[in-house]
Amino acid sequence: MGTLGRTRPTTLACGEVRTCLLPTSQALDLRAAGHVLRLRADERVLASERPNLYALSPDTLMGVDCALPASNGAKVRAVGTVVARAALTEGRVLQAGSFFRVPDTGPDQRQPWGHYLVRPGVVEPLGKLPAQAVAEGLLKGGRPGELDPGLIAEGLLTRLLRHPLLDQKSPFKSRRTRLRWVALPVPDGHGPSIDFTVAEDDLRTVRLGIPEGTDQTAVVRLCEDLALHDWLLTTLVRMLDGSRFGSADGPMAVLALRPAVDHLMHLWMPRARVDRKLSALWEALEERPGFSRQWHTLVQRIRDQMALQAIPLLREALTAR
Amino acid sequence: MTDAVFRETAAEPLTRSLPLSHLSLELGHLYMEDFEGGPERLRRHFESVKPWAEAARADATARAGGKRPRISTCFLIDDYFTRFSTPAEVVPVLLAEAERAGLVIDYLARESGCAVADKVPLAESVAGRLVESPPPGSYGLRPPVGQTGWLANGVRTPALRAQAMRRSGAWQPPQETAAHRHSVFLDVELWDDKDGHRTWSCPFLAAVWQLTRLGLLRNEGEPVFVARAHSSGGFPSEWDQLAPLLQLNATAAPFNAYRTCSVLPSRFLPVEHAVRIILDQTEVDAGALRQVAERSDREGVAVPDSVADRASYVFYPGW
Amino acid sequence: MLVFAASDKGGTGRSVTSANLAYQRALAGDDVCYVDFDFGSPTAAAVFDVPGELGIDEGGLHTYLEAGTGEPARVDIWAHTLHPVLRNRPNGSGRLVLLPGDASGGEFATDQDTLRRCVDLLLRLNSEFDVIIVDLSAGRSYAMDMVLEATAQPELRSVEARWLVFHRWTRQHVLAASGLVFGEHGILNGAAAGLHDKDTLRQSIRFVRAAVPDPESALWSQVSPAQSVWMQRCDDYLRQLASDRKIGDSVVLGTVPLEPVLQWREQLITEEDVLSTQIANKETLEALEELARKLTDDAHWGQP
Numbered sequence: 001m002g003t004l005g006r007t008r009p010t011t012l013a014c015g016e017v018r019t020c021l022l023p024t025s026q027a028l029d030l031r032a033a034g035h036v037l038r039l040r041a042d043e044r045v046l047a048s049e050r051p052n053l054y055a056l057s058p059d060t061l062m063g064v065d066c067a068l069p070a071s072n073g074a075k076v077r078a079v080g081t082v083v084a085r086a087a088l089t090e091g092r093v094l095q096a097g098s099f100f101r102v103p104d105t106g107p108d109q110r111q112p113w114g115h116y117l118v119r120p121g122v123v124e125p126l127g128k129l130p131a132q133a134v135a136e137g138l139l140k141g142g143r144p145g146e147l148d149p150g151l152i153a154e155g156l157l158t159r160l161l162r163h164p165l166l167d168q169k170s171p172f173k174s175r176r177t178r179l180r181w182v183a184l185p186v187p188d189g190h191g192p193s194i195d196f197t198v199a200e201d202d203l204r205t206v207r208l209g210i211p212e213g214t215d216q217t218a219v220v221r222l223c224e225d226l227a228l229h230d231w232l233l234t235t236l237v238r239m240l241d242g243s244r245f246g247s248a249d250g251p252m253a254v255l256a257l258r259p260a261v262d263h264l265m266h267l268w269m270p271r272a273r274v275d276r277k278l279s280a281l282w283e284a285l286e287e288r289p290g291f292s293r294q295w296h297t298l299v300q301r302i303r304d305q306m307a308l309q310a311i312p313l314l315r316e317a318l319t320a321r
Numbered sequence: 322m323t324d325a326v327f328r329e330t331a332a333e334p335l336t337r338s339l340p341l342s343h344l345s346l347e348l349g350h351l352y353m354e355d356f357e358g359g360p361e362r363l364r365r366h367f368e369s370v371k372p373w374a375e376a377a378r379a380d381a382t383a384r385a386g387g388k389r390p391r392i393s394t395c396f397l398i399d400d401y402f403t404r405f406s407t408p409a410e411v412v413p414v415l416l417a418e419a420e421r422a423g424l425v426i427d428y429l430a431r432e433s434g435c436a437v438a439d440k441v442p443l444a445e446s447v448a449g450r451l452v453e454s455p456p457p458g459s460y461g462l463r464p465p466v467g468q469t470g471w472l473a474n475g476v477r478t479p480a481l482r483a484q485a486m487r488r489s490g491a492w493q494p495p496q497e498t499a500a501h502r503h504s505v506f507l508d509v510e511l512w513d514d515k516d517g518h519r520t521w522s523c524p525f526l527a528a529v530w531q532l533t534r535l536g537l538l539r540n541e542g543e544p545v546f547v548a549r550a551h552s553s554g555g556f557p558s559e560w561d562q563l564a565p566l567l568q569l570n571a572t573a574a575p576f577n578a579y580r581t582c583s584v585l586p587s588r589f590l591p592v593e594h595a596v597r598i599i600l601d602q603t604e605v606d607a608g609a610l611r612q613v614a615e616r617s618d619r620e621g622v623a624v625p626d627s628v629a630d631r632a633s634y635v636f637y638p639g640w
Numbered sequence: 641m642l643v644f645a646a647s648d649k650g651g652t653g654r655s656v657t658s659a660n661l662a663y664q665r666a667l668a669g670d671d672v673c674y675v676d677f678d679f680g681s682p683t684a685a686a687v688f689d690v691p692g693e694l695g696i697d698e699g700g701l702h703t704y705l706e707a708g709t710g711e712p713a714r715v716d717i718w719a720h721t722l723h724p725v726l727r728n729r730p731n732g733s734g735r736l737v738l739l740p741g742d743a744s745g746g747e748f749a750t751d752q753d754t755l756r757r758c759v760d761l762l763l764r765l766n767s768e769f770d771v772i773i774v775d776l777s778a779g780r781s782y783a784m785d786m787v788l789e790a791t792a793q794p795e796l797r798s799v800e801a802r803w804l805v806f807h808r809w810t811r812q813h814v815l816a817a818s819g820l821v822f823g824e825h826g827i828l829n830g831a832a833a834g835l836h837d838k839d840t841l842r843q844s845i846r847f848v849r850a851a852v853p854d855p856e857s858a859l860w861s862q863v864s865p866a867q868s869v870w871m872q873r874c875d876d877y878l879r880q881l882a883s884d885r886k887i888g889d890s891v892v893l894g895t896v897p898l899e900p901v902l903q904w905r906e907q908l909i910t911e912e913d914v915l916s917t918q919i920a921n922k923e924t925l926e927a928l929e930e931l932a933r934k935l936t937d938d939a940h941w942g943q944p
Contacts, residue, residue, distance in 0.1 A: 023767050042446035042540045042606075048329050061604050062463075063455035081452060081604075082461065098461075112499060113454035114627025117604050144698075144709075148461045151710040155463035158760045161767075162795045168763065169798055173671060175768050462710055 008103035011131045013183040013216055014138045015099030016150040017227035018157050020176040021235070025169040027091035027263070030055060036163045037086055039156075051272050057086040061120055062152050065110065068102070068125065069142025070133040078102065080116045080123030082149060084156040089228055090267055096157035097227075098149040099220050104129050121216070123147070135182040139205045150178060172259040174235050175202055179227035183208040183219050194281040196226070204230055208281070218275035225274050225282075229291055232267055236260055236298050254309045257302055265302070268295050335542045336608025341616055343390035344381040345534040345578035346374060348424055350432075350585060351398045351415065353405040360414055365639075367422035370584045373635040374424060377582045386621060391574035395428040397530060400560040401436060402523065408556040408563045416569070427573035428548055434565025435529040436521050439547070441540045444521045447529050448511065452604045456498045473508040474498060474598045509595040524595035528603070531596060531632050533566075536577030536613060537605035548576050579617055579624045580631050587636040600629040642762060642799060643773045643935065644787055646827070647806040648816035650778045653850040654806040656906040657896055657928070659687040662773045663726075663908045664932030666736040670770035674717075675739045675761075676701060677776050677783040679748065682741025684775060687906055689723035690715050695743035702745030704761065705754045712739050712761065725910045734770065747777065750786045758790045766799050771936065780825055788827065792835030802941060803827070803845040804893065809852040809878055818885035821845055843942055846893035848931065853898045857923070893940060894931035899924040 022028065028036065033055035034045040043058035061081040068076045082100040089095070099121065106124030116122070142148060157176075186193060186209040193209035206226060210219060239260050270292060271282050285291055348370050355362055374394075381390040396419075398411070405411075412429065419426050436444045456476045475497035497504035511525045521529075532538050533546040549564040550571065557563055566576065585593070605628055617624040625631055645658035659674060666672040676684040679702065682695035695702075696713055704712035717736040718729040750758075765772045776783045791801045807817035821827050827845065828838055853860065855871040863871070882888050896902070901909060901920040909928060913920040934940040 020767065023763070040446065040449040041442055042449070042538070042545075044334070044541045046334065050329065061452040062461065063452055064459050064461055065455040065457045066460035077457075079455070110457075110499075112627055112629075113601050114625075114629050117452060117602070117628070118610060118626045120604060120607060142460075145458065145460055148710075151461035151463070154710050155461075158463075158764070161763055162760065164794060166795075167798055168766065168795060170767055173768055173770055462707070 008105055009212075010101040010216070011104040011129060011185065012135055013099065013101040013210075013219060014135070014149060015097055015181055015220060015223060016153045017095055017097040017179045017181075017224050018150070018153045018176055019093060019095045019179070019227045019231035020157070021170055021172075021174045021263075022088065022092055022094045022166065023161060023168045023170045024166050025171060028088065028165070029053075029091060032165055033088045033091055036160060036165055037088060039086070048273075052267075052269050053090045054273065055088045059083045059085045059120065060156070061117075062098075062155075063113070063116070064123060064147055067142075067146045068123075068129075068134045069137030069140070069146040070130060071136035071140065072130065072133040074130050074133055076125050076127070076129065076134060078106070078123045078125045078147065079110050081120055082123065082147075082152050083121040084152050086156055086160055087224060092263055093228060093231065093267060094157070094160065095224055095227060096153045096160060097220065097224055098152035098156070099216075099223075100149070101216060102129055102131075102134070104131065131184060135184055135207070138182050139180060139207060141180070150180065153178075171263055172239070175238070177202050177204060177227065177231045177234055179204040179206060179223060179230060181206040181208060181223045183210045185210055185212050188212065192278060192281055194284055196285055211277075214277065215275065218278055222274050222278045222281060225271065226285075229268065229270050229295075232264060233291060233295055233298075236264060236295070240298060240301070254305050257305070260302060261306070265299055268292070268299075334608070336539055336606060336612065337543055338612045338616075339536045339544055339577050339609075340575035341391075341536055341613065342393045342574040342576070342578035343385055343580070343622060344377065344392045345576065345581045346377055346381075346392055346394045347534075347581065347583035347585075348374060348394050348396050348419065348426060350589070351396070351411075353399065353403045356405060356411060360418055363415060363418040364421065366586070367419050367424055369586070369637045369639060371422050371424060373584045373637060377584070377635065381580075381582075384622065391578075393427045393574040393576055393578065394425060395430060395534070395576065396426045397430045397432055399432045401431075401433040401521075401526060404560060407558045408560060409558050412556045425570060427568065427570040428576050429563075429567045429569055430530070430546075431560060431563060431565050432526055432530075433560070434546060435526040435533070438545055438565040441545050443529050443533070443538065443540075443545055444512075444526060446538065446540065447525075447532060447603060450604045451599075451602055454498050454602050456496070470510065470512050470514070471508055472511055472599060472602060473506065474601075475500070475504060475506050477508065507594060507598055509598055511599070524592050525599060527592060528596045528599035531581055531600060532603065532605060532628075534576070534578060534581045535605075535628065535631055537609045537628065539606045539609055542608065579613065579622060580633065582633045582635065584635045584637065586639040588639075589634075590636055593634055593636075597629050597632070600632060601627070603628065641771050641936065642766065642791070642796075642801040643771060644784075644801065644803045645773060645775045645806065646784060646803060646820065647778050648820035649807070649813060652778070652806040652808050652813065653896065653902055653906075654778070655684060655775050656687055656902050657806060657848065657850055657931075658773050658775050658804065659684060660902075660908055660928045661932050661935060662736060662771070663688075664928055665771045665936065666734045667730060668932065669732055669734050670936070671734040671768065673735075673737045673739065673765050673769040673772045675765070675772060675774040676741045677774050677787070678778075679741060679745055679781070679783055680777050682743070682745055684738055685715070685740050687908065688715075688717045688721055688736075688738055689726065689907065690717060690720045690738060691722070692740060692743065695741040695745060697743055700740050700742035700745065702742035702748070705750070705757050706748070707753060707757065714739055723908065723910075725912045726908065737769070739765075747782055750782050755786060755789055755793075758786050759793050759795055762787075762790060762799070763795055780820070780830070784827070785830070788830060789835060801844055802935070803841075804848050804935075805845060805887075806848045806850050807887075809849050809875075811878065811881065814878060814882050814885060814887065817847060818882075818887050822886055845891070846941070847887050847891055848893055849895040851898045851903065852895050854923075857897065893934050894927060896927045896931070897921065897923050 030047045037045045037057035039060050040058045046056040048054045065079045068078050082098050084098045086096045100123045102123050105128050195207040197205045199205045271279050478495045495506040497506045510522050512519050512521045538545050546566050548566045548568040550568050645654050647654040662672045662674040676682045685692045699709045699713040701712050703709045715738040805817050807813040909920045909925050914922050914925045
């Protein structure tokens with residue numbers, strides 16, 4: 001690579017992914033997904049059919065010039081561009097994410113804008129970066145006026161949700177989740193690490209330790225994959241929680257779960273597009289808290305209930321013979 | 322562990338590279354009124370351009386570090402805002418007058434090609450790549466959509482919107498973001514929409530023109546605004562039948578270049594100031610940007626990071 | 641489903657009744673959102689007994705619509721109410737969320753940008769909630785113009801929208817409510833309404849008679865025969881007037897009796913208020929429950 005856009009080594013990467021159900025009655029096929037995610041006329045939407053239908057928008061940029069949140073109250077002004085992009089899985093689950101990385105130091109003064117535009121996705125501090133404090137600050141969320149990657153993800157999501165191809169007739173009501181992440185480098189010789197926290201109702205925070213030289217897009221994809229599966233799990237849990245499952249009005253409750261069967265149950269496919277070097281992090285989450293274990297238990301419960309509800313029908317059919 | 326490789330071509334981006342000159346030297350823009358001024362007006366234009374074109378060549382030679390620089394020349398004809406005459410009538414006169422002044426036009430471009438070239442909506446693509454320079458205090462909130470179709474080099478005077486029982490503030494001046502103490506604020510109209518039809522502004526198309534010359538645009542990874550060789554015959558009687566970019570000189574250096582220089586009469590100054598504001602806030606194709614950087618690095622040619630800084634101008638006195 | 645609560649005059653009990661409807665729908669298991677578009681007086685928090693009786697300090701609906709924040713603040717009522725009964729969220733109930741206005745906010749003129757934001761907000765809420773109750777300022781307000789225009793946008797056209805027009809049971813109120821809907825500058829004839837199909841819009845409007853004294857009620861059992869006859873005559877007259885003004889029984893979704901608790905304290909009426917403390921009338925609670933049932937029951941909507 002030439003001298004262009006050369007920046008100091010990254011000490012911190014950060015982003016937020018917002019995940020929601022696509023508001024359409026039917027899942028979109030790849031072609032329609034391509035229309036919705038075409039954020040730029042001259043760049044293709046990347047489409048993939050294996051192992052599941054997946055479409056990824058081109059990257060777009062948004063300029064920022066503001067303070068970075070810092071847990072120790074340090075005032076760090078930073079200037080640069082944040083990447084925003086969106087992905088659609090199986091034409092059903094829409095994700096809008098934003099991310100950027102921060103070098104350990106930057107020029108003392110704001111540079112001409114062209115300097116930042118050739119460093120897409122880099123936000124440079126004016127001066128030195130207190131990486132740990134800023135990582136904490138970003139995870140906790142800043143005060144108004146401090147850099148908020150969530151706002152940028154939200155802006156993109158809002159823009160996508162008004163696309164004319166969406167009929168706004170969701171098969172069921174559901175909530176969005178937000179997954180906020182930071183990645184810091186781990187010392188040489190250490191493997192990657194992960195700390196996944198269910199922070200509030202809709203907020204998840206992920207703190208990653210990433211070996212030097214890991215491709216940033218791999219980290220972003222990992223976080224998008226985590227966000228997708230956490231959303232699936234959260235949504236299914238809420239559907240079961242809200243239903244009067246196992247109560248007297250069993251048949252009605254089972255009927256209410258039908259959207260889960262139609263639209264969600266086939267979507268579970270962790271690590272489908274996660275870089276091999278980082279898939280150990282998924283393994284760790286499978287160990288504790290056991291994402292797939294919980295998912296499969298819930299799915300089994302739904303299937304059992306559906307089967308149970310079918311028995312009277314079966315009996316009816318048999319006695320009628 | 323077995324290393325299986327699975328690829329889907331639709332799932333991977335790719336940017337095709339282009340041959341590059343050191344300098345793309347623009348010998349002028351032709352508007353209807355210029356042509357209506359007759360061959361004499363063209364003659365005066367090329368006579369004025371000549372010394373500056375030579376100066377630009379000398380400068381490029383100095384920058385090439387002693388090696389002979391690759392320089393291509395080009396000329397832009399406006400067929401977008403007004404349609405006049407025919408290529409068969411205009412182009413031969415143009416070429417003759419250039420030749421009389423001792424200038425060679427390697428590539429001839431049509432301005433409407435900067436809007437749509439070979440069915441690729443270049444202007445629309447560039448509009449989708451604008452990334453506004455954030456004034457201090459920009460923390461990620463999406464800006465109000467009120468100014469769609471305009472691009473400024475700073476913060477506009479805030480609109481005075483009143484809430485009941487709340488006093489609206491006093492007038493505030495606009496502010497240039499990169500101002501040195503005092504502002505030179507400029508707000509550029511990029512296009513207008515009338516009756517469902519979008520007309521791109523002259524500065525916006527001129528910015529697209531600069532970006533194509535710099536080889537920094539692609540369409541789905543493929544080159545755009547590609548030159549077509551001129552067959553030895555004459556020129557068509559319709560502008561639309563003329564290629565958006567026509568290579569007139571078979572031995573010319575590549576059209577795209579590390580830097581551009583445009584020699585224009587001084588009346589173009591405001592337009593080119595606007596062009597600079599657009600270039601300064603356009604995120605060009607990342608793959609193309611990288612390829613240019615790698616190539617220039619190998620050649621030992623310094624190319625500025627900032628895209629706007631890759632364009633230079635000579636404004637000669639005149640109208 | 642979007643539900644717009646409108647009234648021509650103040651003092652119709654629009655806010656308190658629609659807040660009670662939100663509460664009742666949540667009890668029935670719906671996820672409900674209450675949006676305070678009463679920009680001139682954002683006081684919904686008081687009805688739900690959540691802190692910030694006059695709107696919240698920053699980041700409310702005013703700030704959101706004026707592009708000052710990406711998302712308006714939300715208050716989870718079950719979690720933040722000071723109301724002793726509401727704090728114990730009943731099993732099987734849905735979410736109950738308030739989007740408050742800003743404490744310092746006032747009425748404000750809207751433009752294309754606020755309209756855009758309004759549409760985005762309603763789309764967002766629609767994907768998340770079963771019922772979204774939007775409380776509008778009284779009269780032909782900016783808020784009403786904005787939502788009329790918003791619901792006519794292509795993105796929102798397929799989203800079910802229902803209108804509740806609240807009025808008291810008096811001559812002036814009947815005339816005013818009819819004017820609000822059918823008048824020259826009414827909902828059906830307004831500039832923004834030009835964007836809507838008039839018949840469809842008309843079919844989505846129902847009236848709620850609030851603070852109606854029931855001559856049969858025990859409350860009036862002590863009145864003299866003369867008074868009783870007079871009351872009956874007034875009631876008949878108002879029925880005739882309402883019918884003449886196209887707001888007769890066929891387009892009435894429900895009637896809420898005159899209720900001191902609603903008039904004086906503007907609060908949610910719980911079962912507790914009726915059964916234990918007995919400060920509220922059983923009829924009032926039943927009326928609210930019925931109204932909440934009909935609100936989402938398609939049988940009561942469509943061709944009147």
